[in-house]
Amino acid sequence: MVSYKLTYFNGRGAGEVSRQIFAYAGQQYEDNRVTQEQWPALKETCAAPFGQLPFLEVDGKKLAQSHAIARFLAREFKLNGKTAWEEAQVNSLADQYKDYSSEARPYFYAVMGFGPGDVETLKKDIFLPAFEKFYGFLVNFLKASGSGFLVGDSLTWIDLAIAQHSADLIAKGGDFSKFPELKAHAEKIQAIPQIKKWIETRPVTPF
CATH class of the missing domain: 3.40.30.10 (Glutaredoxin)
Incomplete structure (x- = not known):
């Protein structure tokens, strides 16, 4: 074992x-x-x-x-996609998620007390532009899959990562009015029994 x-x-x-x-x-x-x-x-x-x-x-x-x-x-x-192409798409989303995280990091560090800066200023100037760009990409993937999952018709690890991030933002009062599809996605993934x-x-x- x-x-x-x-x-x-x-x-x-x-x-x-x-x-x-x-x-x-x-x-x-x-x-x-x-x-x-x-x-x-x-x-x-x-x-x-x-x-x-x-x-x-x-x-x-x-x-x-x-x-x-x-x-x-x-x-x-078996959470990496059903085909080599799906796995590549999952990996491309994961890499884009890292880019988004890097862009938004000054805001998140300030919120957690690990970094300098005014939280509201960083939210307006740093976080919201990065969030809206990245979540716009995610909407496109959801629409393309048509399954409620980001890639293909089954759960992949990038669904878990994005759903948790969305849930964390929502728990802190994040505004998902522009991205109801991603709010629904988080709810769908986090309702999976396991x-x-x-x-x-x-x-x-x-x-």
């Missing part, structure tokens, strides 16, 4: 999509949650591949970078 261990902070963040893949697949794994206070000492001893979290251990072998981990697990548990159960039982964390 393969042994999996995911090491990440005690938050959703970059580890959540992998946790949801495990939940959907019904796969046992060790969810190694690290506090911000524990991380500096752990960093010196755990040999994280790139000196950062998350990383996944598979039978003791380590894999870093959140999207690389998600792609690996999605391939293992995902719903995970969300109801996962540790409560601020991010």
Whole structure:
């Protein structure tokens, strides 16, 4: 039996999509949650591949970078698309999601208290333009699939990632009036029984 261990902070963040893949697949794994206070000492001893979290251990072998981990697990548990083309489309969306996250990062860091700047100014100047551009792309993918999923006619890991991000924004009062399709998408994905159960039982964390 393969042994999996995911090491990440005690938050959703970059580890959540992998946790949801495990939940959907019904796969046992060790969810190694690290506090911000524990991380500096752990960093010196755990040999994280790139000196950062998350990383996944598979039978003791380590894999870093959140999207690389998600792609690996999605391939293992059949959540990467039904064809090579669908997998490529999923990966293209994931790469665009990273671009969006980079654009919006100053706003999110300020909101969480990790970075400088006036939150309202950053929201208007940084977050909203990035959000509206990216979510416009997502609407196009939903319309093209016609299935309620972003790619093809079945769940993929990018559905899990986007649905969780949307749900987090909605929980903080995010305005989805321009993107009702993405609000419905989040509700659809997070109502899948395995995902719903995970969300109801996962540790409560601020991010």
